[in-house]
Amino acid sequence: MTSHHPAPRPARPVADLFSADGRLKAIPRKPARREALLAHLAATLFEDGRDYREPEVNEALLAVHEDFPALRRYLVIGGFLGRTKDGSTYRRQQQPGSPGGAIFAVA
Template structure:
């Protein structure tokens, strides 16, 4: 029987002293916690980012920025226009009145 604690470990455990990610977690719940943290700390709500800006922000934490970008989009933390040119942070909680943020 394993002796793993049942409470989740803090996201800070995933980062080295220099602020870079040690690894992208394989476990979905752990990866989801990381993605939520990255979305909140790297991307301002209400701002539209070009793909190059998203890449630069993600490169500050891990060299596999394409994987992080994909996980953020697939996980619903970032929304992307159909042509992939623009991204914006999505709210994880529903907006008041059922409004949905959109990109022009």
């Protein structure tokens, strides 16, 4: 049992967000669903400890959805991908969950 888990979330898999060909049907509007999706994308598309140039990030995200700029922005804002100040390099971050992880919402 996971009774020690702080905020139990509905354990809906992200698989239902994808069509049979592996492409994302839509970017979820609900923050919890979107965060689950972003965690999945970060874990499956980006290796830990590796630097990615922006074109590589775009190409990886474009493989799942045409609105790769939105996905990239969500990944950075949510703390799943870190970005250098000049925006040239991205790196997968430790999963959010610590204070400051994905607290600020985009209005």
